[in-house]
Amino acid sequence: MPRTIAFLLFDGAEELDFAGPWEVFTMVNELRPGEARCYTAAETPAPVTCAKGLRVLPDCTFTEAPPADLVIIPGGIGTRRERDNPALRAVIERLRAGGAALASVCTGALVLERMGLLDGRRAITHRVGIPILNKNPQITVIESARYLDEGDIVTAAGVSAGIDMALYLVRRFWGPGLADEVRQAMEYYPEPWEAAPSSDAAARRSSP
Amino acid sequence: MPRTIAFLLFDGAEELDFAGPWEVFTMVNELRPGEARCYTAAETPAPVTCAKGLRVLPDCTFTEAPPADLVIIPGGIGTRRERDNPALRAVIERLRAGGAALASVCTGALVLERMGLLDGRRAITHRVGIPILNKNPQITVIESARYLDEGDIVTAAGVSAGIDMALYLVRRFWGPGLADEVRQAMEYYPEPWEAAPSSDAAARRSSP
Numbered sequence: 001m002p003r004t005i006a007f008l009l010f011d012g013a014e015e016l017d018f019a020g021p022w023e024v025f026t027m028v029n030e031l032r033p034g035e036a037r038c039y040t041a042a043e044t045p046a047p048v049t050c051a052k053g054l055r056v057l058p059d060c061t062f063t064e065a066p067p068a069d070l071v072i073i074p075g076g077i078g079t080r081r082e083r084d085n086p087a088l089r090a091v092i093e094r095l096r097a098g099g100a101a102l103a104s105v106c107t108g109a110l111v112l113e114r115m116g117l118l119d120g121r122r123a124i125t126h127r128v129g130i131p132i133l134n135k136n137p138q139i140t141v142i143e144s145a146r147y148l149d150e151g152d153i154v155t156a157a158g159v160s161a162g163i164d165m166a167l168y169l170v171r172r173f174w175g176p177g178l179a180d181e182v183r184q185a186m187e188y189y190p191e192p193w194e195a196a197p198s199s200d201a202a203a204r205r206s207s208p
Numbered sequence: 209m210p211r212t213i214a215f216l217l218f219d220g221a222e223e224l225d226f227a228g229p230w231e232v233f234t235m236v237n238e239l240r241p242g243e244a245r246c247y248t249a250a251e252t253p254a255p256v257t258c259a260k261g262l263r264v265l266p267d268c269t270f271t272e273a274p275p276a277d278l279v280i281i282p283g284g285i286g287t288r289r290e291r292d293n294p295a296l297r298a299v300i301e302r303l304r305a306g307g308a309a310l311a312s313v314c315t316g317a318l319v320l321e322r323m324g325l326l327d328g329r330r331a332i333t334h335r336v337g338i339p340i341l342n343k344n345p346q347i348t349v350i351e352s353a354r355y356l357d358e359g360d361i362v363t364a365a366g367v368s369a370g371i372d373m374a375l376y377l378v379r380r381f382w383g384p385g386l387a388d389e390v391r392q393a394m395e396y397y398p399e400p401w402e403a404a405p406s407s408d409a410a411a412r413r414s415s416p
Contacts, residue, residue, distance in 0.1 A: 015234070016394065019227035019262070023367065026223070026260035040262065047265050052234035054227070054248065055265035057255050106395075126395060146399060158395030159231065160371070167399075186224065187314075187334060187366030190398040191354060191375075 002035050003173060006068035006095060009042045009058055010088060012078020014051045016159050017105040021072050024166035027182045028174065035174070041065040043087045051076035062091035067098045070169065075106025075126055075158070083114040096152075103154040103169065105162035109133065112153065121150045126158030163188065210243050211381060214276035214303060217250045217266055218296060220286020222259045224367050225313040229280050232374035235390045236382065243382070249273040251295045259284035270299035275306045278377065283314025283334055283366070291322040304360075311362040311377065313370035317341065320361065329358045334366030371396065 005025045007018050018040075028036040042048050042058035049055055060066075071092060082088050088111065096102060104112050109125035110132055112118050119138035124145040133141045142148055147156040147165035149172070156165035167188070171179040183189075213233045215226050226248075236244035250256050250266035257263050268274075279300060290296050296319065304310060312320050317333035318340055320326050327346035332353040341349045350356055355364040355373035357380070364373035375396070378387040391397075 014231075015227055016231035019223050019231075022260065022262060023222075023224035023227075030260070038261070052230065052238070053246070053267075054230060055267075057263035057265060059261075059263075146397075158393075160394050160396040160398065163368070164399045185366075186368050188368040188398070189354075190368065190396070191372045 001173075002037065003069040004037045004039070004066065005070045005072060006065055006100070007038065007040045007072045007074075008062070008065075008088065008091065009040050009048045009050075009056060009074070010078045010082045010085070011049050012051045012076045012081070013048065013074045014076030014106055014159060015054050017074030017076060017108065017162050018072060020160060020163035021103075021105065021166035023186060024163060024170060024182055027185050028170055028178065031178065031181050031185060032174075039066070041091065043085070051078060062087050065091055065095065068095050068100045070173075071095050071100045071102050072162075072166075073102060073104045073108035073111055074162070075104070075108040075110070075129070079107045079110045083111045089115055101152050101154065103156070103165060105156045105165065106158045109155045112155070113139065117153055118155070121153060122148050123150075123153075123155045124148050124157050124161075125155060128158075209381075210245065211277040212245045212247070212274065213278045213280060214273055214308070215246065215248045215280045215282075216270070216273075216296065216299065217248050217256045217258075217264060217282070218286045218290045218293070219257050220259045220284045220289070221256065221282045222284030222314055222367060223262050225282035225284060225316065225370050226280060228368060228371035229311075229313065229374035231394060232371060232378060232390055235393050236378055236386065239389050239393060240382075240386065247274070249299065251293070259286060270295050273299055273303065276303050276308045277381075279303050279308045279310050280370075280374075281310060281312040281316035281319055282370070283312070283316040283318070283337070287315045287318045291319045297323055309360050309362065311364070311373060313364045313373065314366045317363045320363070321347065325361055326363070329361060330356050331358075331361075331363045332356050332365050332369075333363060336366075 025036045039059040047055045106126040107129040122140045233244045247267040249268050255263045314334040315337040330348045
């Protein structure tokens with residue numbers, strides 16, 4: 001079933017927070033043309049300057065944003081300002097009223113928190129946002145979670161967790177077979193994490 | 209030691225190929241201000257339309273691109289055209305002559321191959337590019353590698369492998385301690401890969 005995914009951008013949005021899920025969902029559309037229509041939206045048509053300086057031109061403005069099945073809300077330092085931006089809140093409320101599920105990555109959860117949308121739910125965010133969510137007694141913060149699916153609201157941990165959340169949502173929307181195809185197309189077989197590997201270990205990994 | 213990292217963009221560059229390493233190296237600069245200066249460059253000042261439709265405004269043109277210590281060459285469908293683009297080859301040659309190491313992600317390796325820079329070396333690329341590299345008997349393709357460090361030339365496998373390669377290069381340039389800090393700031397602790405997990409397994413992973 002074709003789905004539309006809206007990526008909401010703003011100055012100070014963290015690059016990988018949206019670029020990771022963007023890669024996942026646009027890969028769905030490459031593998032199954034027409035199945036996942038992805039667009040970026042921002043408050044104005046001007047270029048967005050992301051948290052680390054990448055400049056992105058949005059496809060449309062918040063007021064032009066077409067109905068969506070899923071809305072990706074990235075984190076980044078800009079969320080501290082954007083959580084009180086009526087234009088961002090309005091587009092989230094409008095798309096949600098039209099049936100969209102909301103999915104935050106990283107400190108994007110702070111926007112949902114300020115809107116009251118995490119009250120009575122489990123949630124996760126980047127480690128820097130956890131003390132903020134913990135101040136709200138209505139939220140059950142699950143610090144060990146990579147992402148949490150509460151049905152119409154999904155939250156992910158920091159930055160790269162958006163990739164895992166997006167792959168999970170591909171499983172939820174289209175099934176595990178397509179999620180595996182996307183993972184293979186992205187060659188997403190990350191190295192296992194090792195704390196402070198020696199340079200010998202690094203050299204070994206770069207060898208066959 | 210401060211280093212400059214150039215990200216070369218072109219129409220049809222795969223989004224995560226550059227956005228992953230961009231996140232890694234700009235995070236170095238957030239953790240150690242001034243240590244990693246990152247910029248994007250394209251042939252013209254016009255917005256670049258990436259492989260999956262994201263539109264990015266480059267910081268400078270290829271001819272304006274300042275000297276760099278490392279050049280990131282993303283893959284994507286655009287490489288099939290760009291590997292014969294004299295403007296892209298010229299900026300790579302100029303930065304390399306100035307001492308930059310070259311690092312390809314995904315089918316970015318096809319650009320290096322066409323320039324003859326992989327001759328006599330081990331290399332890896334996205335699975336779709338492997339038959340192309342294999343046609344060149346001067347190249348030793350290591351199909352099992354996530355990335356390969358040949359000193360002045362580094363190649364990575366497809367798309368998300370750029371993140372692992374970039375974290376490796378942070379270890380190489382600045383040491384494992386900073387690479388760990390970057391990984392923690394990105395919360396890059398990916399889920400282990402499982403082929404076609406059941407929906408039960410997915411639900412378990414989204415629970416604490």
